[in-house]
């Protein structure tokens with residue numbers, strides 16, 4: 290009985306903390322990533338570039354931040370380095386990515402999907418090639434910042450790690466934000482991860498609307514909706530919380 294009471298108190302504490310973080314985030318006028326918006330309202334909004342490795346990375350890992358930045362009226366571009374063709378489903382997954390991005394408020398003209406890098410569970414991609422490709426899209430999109438994986442790539446997938454290493458090797462001087470990889474326990478405790486995440490300077494938390502948007506985007510990846518991925522959509526902290534490290538570059 291006492292045990293249940295303690296659990297109830299703990300969950301209530303986390304829920305309160307979570308709600309407060311959401312309110313705090315909503316009340317901040319400026320973009321948490323400090324990306325300069327155009328001062329003249331006639332000018333186009335500033336752009337940012339998300340570098341992902343496979344179709345579905347955008348919503349499996351980056352959903353909270355994508356929703357946040359789209360809501361902030363930034364132009365969000367997705368550079369997906371592979372078609373996710375490991376099981377020969379590249380063409381299907383290309384369409385799934387476009388549909389998923391639409392659910393997140395990102396139009397097809399802002400989605401750039403390449404087939405130059407093979408979807409592969411074992412091999413790393415050539416860092417220089419990845420960097421050169423990212424540089425090309427930074428220039429094309431006039432991006433003010435890059436968002437990508439960190440050196441552990443959330444799941445240690447070599448393609449995710451390659452995206453990070455390529456982004457850190459670019460010639461452009463814009464900042465690179467790396468998505469924090471958390472340990473396996475933290476990865477699956479959903480919003481409870483708000484407690485260990487709360488000290489991060491770049492913390493993004495999704496409310497119910499943001500979560501629904503990410504969830505609906507995930508549903509577009511029909512070819513990937515195995516039972517374990519459906520569990521992921523309910524329990525993963527990345528569906529609710531993103532934390533980042535900023536790498537300044539000169």
Ligand SMILES: [Zn+2]
Pocket residue numbers: 342343346446449
């Ligand atoms: Zn991936």
